[in-house]
Amino acid sequence: MLLDPVSAHEPLELRDKDAAAPKALPKGDELKDEIAKLEQKLADLQSAFYADCRHSLLIILQGRDASGKDGVIRTVVGAFNPAGVRVNSFKAPTAIELAHDYLWRIHQVVPENGMAAIFNRSHYEDVLVVRVHNLVPKAVWSKRYKQINDFEQMLTENGTVILKFFLHVSRDEQRTRLRERVEDETKNWKFNAKDLDERNRWDEYTDAYRDALRKCSTKWAPWYVVPADSNKVRNYLIAKRIVETLEGLDLKYPEPKTDLKQYLKTLK
Numbered sequence: 001m002l003l004d005p006v007s008a009h010e011p012l013e014l015r016d017k018d019a020a021a022p023k024a025l026p027k028g029d030e031l032k033d034e035i036a037k038l039e040q041k042l043a044d045l046q047s048a049f050y051a052d053c054r055h056s057l058l059i060i061l062q063g064r065d066a067s068g069k070d071g072v073i074r075t076v077v078g079a080f081n082p083a084g085v086r087v088n089s090f091k092a093p094t095a096i097e098l099a100h101d102y103l104w105r106i107h108q109v110v111p112e113n114g115m116a117a118i119f120n121r122s123h124y125e126d127v128l129v130v131r132v133h134n135l136v137p138k139a140v141w142s143k144r145y146k147q148i149n150d151f152e153q154m155l156t157e158n159g160t161v162i163l164k165f166f167l168h169v170s171r172d173e174q175r176t177r178l179r180e181r182v183e184d185e186t187k188n189w190k191f192n193a194k195d196l197d198e199r200n201r202w203d204e205y206t207d208a209y210r211d212a213l214r215k216c217s218t219k220w221a222p223w224y225v226v227p228a229d230s231n232k233v234r235n236y237l238i239a240k241r242i243v244e245t246l247e248g249l250d251l252k253y254p255e256p257k258t259d260l261k262q263y264l265k266t267l268k
Contacts, residue, residue, distance in 0.1 A: 003241050005222035006213045014206050016170035018225070021233040031232055038239040039079040045246040046116065050084040052251045053114035056160045059242070060119045062128075063167030064205065065195040066177035067228050069120050072167070076239045077118050086111065089120040102126045102144070103151055113159060123148060127212050132204045145215040152221040162221040163245060165238055166213055167228040171202060 002022070006012060026034050049057065059077070061069045073087055088109045097105045103123055111117035127148070131141050152162055169177075178199070181191040198205070217223035224241060228234045 003224040003226065003237055006217035006225060008214050008217055012210050012214050012225075014168060014210055014225070016172065019168045019170040019173065019227050019229045021227055021230040025233055025236065031236060035075075035232060035236050035239060038236065038243055039076070041243045042076070042079040042239060042246075043081070045243060045251065046080045046084055048251040048253060049116070049246060049249070050081065050114045051253050052249075053254075054159065055249060056111035056113050057116040057246075058111060058119065058155070058160050058162045059116065060122045060124070060162070060164040061167065062121060062124050062164070062209075063228065064169055064174060065192075065198055066174050066181070067167035067169040068231060068234055069167060071231055072165075072235060072238055073118055073120065075235050076242070077116075079239075080116060084114065085116040085118065087118045087120060090122055090125060103147070107151075110155060110160065123151075124212055124216070127216075128205065128208045131208045132201055145212070148216050149218055149221075152216075152218070156220040161245060161249070163242060164217075164221060164223045165241075166209065166223060166225050167234060168225050169228045173229040174199065 002025070025031065049055065061072055063069055077085060077087070086109070090105070093102075093105065106119075106123045109117060127141050127144050130136055131138075156162060178191070178195060181187045213223045213225065226234055226237050
C-alpha cells in the first residue's frame with residue numbers, strides 16, 4: 001500500500017516537504033500510463049459495485065485552498081459512470097442548516113447502496129474552519145471528534161465504505177496556484193480574496209488539521225495524507241487506494257433469476 005492510514009498514536013507533522021512526490025513512484029509517461037490503467041479499473045469496479053448493491057462508497061476530500069479537490073473529482077472520479085456517483089460540495093451552512101445539528105446536512109446526502117458520493121469538503125469543516133475562526137467555543141468543537149467517529153462508525157456498520165483523503169499541498173505550491181488564478185484568465189473565476197486571509201492562518205490550520213486527522217483516523221474510516229504538490233502523483237495515489245478498497249469487497253454481478261438464453265430467440 002502506497003498510502004498508509006494516519007495513526008492516532010504517532011506524531012503527524014504535515015511539513016511542506018511531505019507534500020512532494022514520493023521518489024519511489026513511476027514518473028513521466030510511465031506514471032501517465034499507470035493512471036490510465038487505474039482509471040479503467042475504477043470504471044470496471046464501479047460498474048460491479050453499482051450492480052452488486054451491497055455497499056455504498058463515501059469519499060471525503062479535504063485540503064487547503066488550491067490543494068486540488070476539484071482536480072481529483074474531474075480526473076479520478078471522472079472515471080465513474082455518472083449514474084452511480086454524486087458530488088456534494090459543502091460551503092458555509094445556511095440558516096436552516098445552522099438551526100440543526102452540524103451533521104444534519106451531511107446525513108441527508110450520505111450515499112445509498114450501490115452509489116458513490118464524493119464530499120468536496122465535509123463535516124470536518126466543523127472542527128477546522130469553526131475552530132480556526134472561533135465560531136463556537138472550544139468546549140463545543142472539541143466534543144465533535146468523538147461525535148464524528150461515532151457517526152462514521154454507524155455508517156460503516158450499515159454498509160458504507162468510507163475513504164478520507166487530506167490533499168497536502170505545500171505553502172510554496174499553494175502560492176503558485178493562487179497566483180495562477182489571478183494571472184490566468186481561464187482561472188480568474190476560481191479566485192477568492194478570502195483564500196488569502198485563510199493562507200495567513202496557515203499554522204492555525206495546520207494545528208487544526210493535525211488534530212482532526214489523528215483523532216478521527218479510525219479502523220472503520222481511516223484518513224490518508226496525500227502528497228498533492230504534483231497533480232498526477234495525487235491522482236495516482238488516490239485512484240490506487242480506491243481500486244484497492246473496491247477490490248477488497250469481493251464484488252459480484254447478481255445472478256439472473258431465470259435462464260436468459262430463452263430470450264435469444266426473440267432477439268434475432
